Amino acid sequence: MHMANAFDPESAPEVPARTAELLTRREAVLSASYRLFYREPVEVVRAEGAWLYDSAGRPHLDMYNNVPAIGHSHPAVTEAVTRQLGRLNTHTRYLTEGILDYSEALLETFPAALDQVTYACSGSEAVDLAVRMARFATGREGIIISAHAYHGTTALAASLSPSLGVNNSVAEAVATVDMRPGMDVETLAAKVRSAAVDLEARGHGVAAVIFDSIFSSDGVLPDPVGGLAAAADVARAFGGCVIADEVQPGFGRTGTMWGFSRHGVEPDLVVLGKPMGNGMPISAVVSRREISDAFGASVRYFNTFGGSPVCIAAAQGVLDVITASLLPRHAEQLGQVLADGLAVRAGHTALLQDVRAAGLFVGVDTPGADTAAAIVNGLRERRVLISASGPGADVLKIRPPLVFDEAEAEVFFAALDDTLEDLEPS
Amino acid sequence: MHMANAFDPESAPEVPARTAELLTRREAVLSASYRLFYREPVEVVRAEGAWLYDSAGRPHLDMYNNVPAIGHSHPAVTEAVTRQLGRLNTHTRYLTEGILDYSEALLETFPAALDQVTYACSGSEAVDLAVRMARFATGREGIIISAHAYHGTTALAASLSPSLGVNNSVAEAVATVDMRPGMDVETLAAKVRSAAVDLEARGHGVAAVIFDSIFSSDGVLPDPVGGLAAAADVARAFGGCVIADEVQPGFGRTGTMWGFSRHGVEPDLVVLGKPMGNGMPISAVVSRREISDAFGASVRYFNTFGGSPVCIAAAQGVLDVITASLLPRHAEQLGQVLADGLAVRAGHTALLQDVRAAGLFVGVDTPGADTAAAIVNGLRERRVLISASGPGADVLKIRPPLVFDEAEAEVFFAALDDTLEDLEPS
Structure with missing residues (x-):
């Protein structure tokens, strides 16, 4: 395509x-x-x-x-990155304070139950990790996505991205929800229910529903407001997690800090990316503790550049500007x-x-x-x-x-x- | 574990x-x-x-x-990044010249047949992409790895990383080669052949063998020199590709610019990472044109931060220092x-x-x-x-x-x- x-x-x-x-x-x-x-x-x-x-x-x-x-070439980022690059740029297996300052400030912008963060470089890596966490925590494989979703470019994220076209294979353990402009909350919930039933019938069960709250690749669909809350209720009734892909709507773009707030839903996992470092490669998964604990106690995750002091410095500069302005x-x-x-x-x-x-x-x-x-x-x-x-x-x-x-x-x-x-x- | x-x-x-x-x-x-x-x-x-x-x-x-x-906090990287951050940091869907200058210089360090490059942020993303390319080009799924390999943290890369421990699941379409200090070339080749036969018997076929030429997570095994060439011959006899994971040995660490040269092998795909930007998140897949053409003609790959002007500027600074020094x-x-x-x-x-x-x-x-x-x-x-x-x-x-x-x-x-x-x- x-x-x-x-x-x-x-x-x-x-x-x-x-x-x-x-x-x-x-x-x-x-x-x-x-x-x-x-x-x-x-x-x-x-x-x-x-x-x-x-x-x-x-x-x-x-x-x-x-x-x-x-804004392009914003001095707050240039200055923060220059200062940090001249001083220290290492990884998370040593103690550094910047990542703690930033994580505390970032988590302040989330509902209290979303109190854990894991850093990566790209939105794709963060989607990949969030889905791994959801599958590990639920013990199930099935993922519900929108029919023309885009969630990234790792093999796993691409398998959740039908918008990449017919030569990009979508995962077997996936069920899709066809989004249309003007759809109401009840219709969306019914479609999510059908997808969940389908995943159970095929033996995958529901590990998660993952939605971009603006449905960017499905044609930019801010409505129905509240649709994601209804979808979340359905996914949870089937034992699944709710993943908000905030790579596109996050950090204020849709008029609230996080797109999920517009829908009145509290996700279990939130994926952050693109604007997080204003172009410096940084992304994250924000999670409820019980989910990342289930995964992290058994599976370690180390991302060499994820949450490096320099990328964190950029992210801190961005968050400060978003808040102050x-x-x-x-x-x-x-x-x-x-x-x-x-x-x-x-x-x-x-x-x-x-x-x-x-x-x-x-x-x-x-x-x-x-x-x-x-x-x-x-x-x-x-x-x-x-x-x-x-x-x-x-x-x-x-x-x-x-x-x-x-x-x-x-x-x-x-x-x-x-x-x-x-x-x-x- | x-x-x-x-x-x-x-x-x-x-x-x-x-x-x-x-x-x-x-x-x-x-x-x-x-x-x-x-x-x-x-x-x-x-x-x-x-x-x-x-x-x-x-x-x-x-x-x-x-x-x-x-070296930590090297001024060549700080200066290159500062200059570029104050000027432009965008992505590969616009034309920019820095990525072309760097790609030309980087590919000069490779055998002539390895003449295409695709950028990502982390070694994990690059491994993930190289394996997708190999599978697409061969139409097969099976991957041969070393028994205690580490290739990264995306779901796909982790599934090729037994060293992550028992709670990290290794892919079904994988066969492993048990590496030991002091093993000779013939023994390594025989083990790769057994793995290939096993993958064929299980219906996966051989898409690729992927080795880190220093076998870091298997215990740091620089020998047998020439072992990777023999392994490559076997993999190719089964129709598979040869992927060199140079994330650890690459950019001069093992005494040659690329670890595969030490083994006298020309891979089909090479994965670069860690030292590429001296801590700025940049990685790459270098490929033979026929393989990346097969994939790229059908499947697009866009990595928002992959090959961004700022990360390229860092990589250019690193390559210049490695060469000059x-x-x-x-x-x-x-x-x-x-x-x-x-x-x-x-x-x-x-x-x-x-x-x-x-x-x-x-x-x-x-x-x-x-x-x-x-x-x-x-x-x-x-x-x-x-x-x-x-x-x-x-x-x-x-x-x-x-x-x-x-x-x-x-x-x-x-x-x-x-x-x-x-x-x-x-």
Whole structure:
């Protein structure tokens, strides 16, 4: 299956000489698994706040990247990392204080029962570990996921990621729940129940349900609010754990620090990643003690770079900025600005349909994958970077750094209006 | 199974108040999977070269850590990371030049047929990906590993890591080769053949053999030289790939840039990790094009932090220092100093037996796990840090940063002599 918004060398337009040279060098050394974005790929050489600058010095408004949550090249991270790199960067088999300070501060943002943390490098590693913990604690194998889920790239995480396409094999001990815009809580709960019954019938039992509370790869589905609480009740009735994959919605993006809060659910395991270090590789599993105790008493887990002093320093810098700048509230406010502006435009053009948002995670339905690609690439030509998502690759995915502001929203709307005007049948 | 050299809170001696306080805070927030080193854990606050400094400012000679290969807190990495963090840190779906410069330089150090690279964050992720590629390319599942292998901590990598203990389940499609000191090439080849026959008989076929060329967790076994070439011939005769796990021996430690060269074998896939970024999280799979093409044409692989500009900048700094300082040759020379000095001592005490070394990767047999632990902790009391390894936890594992020098070797020998004197029955 073709990735939404992937560069396709076969159907590529004439590209500038500089781009062609980089593409040739890239093809020579980087493996065939790599994909670039956009009909014409973007070379970036510098970034600040919500802006990426290309090799000609031209600014591109970044409305896609969720990793640099506190803004590209934020000095708080650069300073914390520089200080720590010059002093100590080792691992968790020695005592160091920074990891304790950070863990205590991080866990303060969680419900009291979620009081243990384990660090890794990537969201994929953290998903992989959370699923291992859930399977070990329950003694069961079955995992319930959404039908177009993406949970990562380790063999295990990829086996829980149908969105990676038909050549990526999904695990046998998996049952899927087909998510649709507008689905109500009862329907979602009934689907989770069917999946659980199916897993039991196939002899796997239910080890866990794992959901991204914004269902990003399923097409950005913030609703139904409360759906995850209902799904959790079902999973627990079958003896399973509840894993919240907060790699995408976490750290304030959806208007609350954690996406699961929006649904009124307390998970058993929470997976953190992407924005945690603003680009420094750090991820984590936050757990209820009884679950990580069951696993950890029997199975040790050592991740050489997981929770290293330098990555922890970056994460501490990020958490401090998120807290001090009230970024979750800012995300909620700016998300509303985006959602309102998009809804107005959707009222005037058939190219934009349903607008869905929770904070600065926004999805917009279009009539189809071609339209979505045309809008994404039209914006890219106007130096505004978004992408597309969903089972049909027909949903615009808009997800700027959390420091995105109203003036930048105006830049986006101007570029969008221009793009839509170009695409409208006249 | 108990981890070699793990801190055991149950049998811990009286520890200083500061250590007790950190242990309490750690127990409160870090999950039960974490393990500390030594009978009395070490708090580290600063490091430079081959030295770690504790909270009282006391130096400890680091003869264990293979990650800070060019020395702890090396300014080349700090400067490269600081410069890049202040400029740009994004991912591989945009064009950036640093990853191309580095990939070209890295691949120059490999045989010509190994000409493709894919980046990840940890050695575990890279092992996981290499095994996925081998399985996809061969259409088979079976993996041949050594009987006490360690290949990482993702679910897949852990399933290839019997050394993680009895509660860590090893994959069904695995066959093991029991490694012993002093084994000859023919015996190793015959054991690999038995494993391959076994995998075929069980219907899995042979997707790959994966070996760490120094067999670190099997007890540090640099011999038989040429054994991996013979093992590779067998695996290929059964249609399997050859994966070299260079996470431990790679980047010069064993006296050559890559451990597989010592064995005269050209692998199909090579896994890189630990020292690659001197502590910045970066790892990679280097592959023959036909294998990564088979996988990559069908399955995309995107690792958010894998090959990020900042981690690449660190890796470039490390590679430049390794090349400019001829660290592989230095490792060979200093390894010889260590091996010779250890062999002399082994001639005078029954506490040290067989000494095995390739460059700065040294293993020393002791009469048993208790003796090994006594030596490790005796050295720790004298502020020299090594660890233990092997199926019986009875092998001293000595593996200092590659910048380790002769004066530091003298510090080690003095502490070792003092420790041995203390332990000798008088």
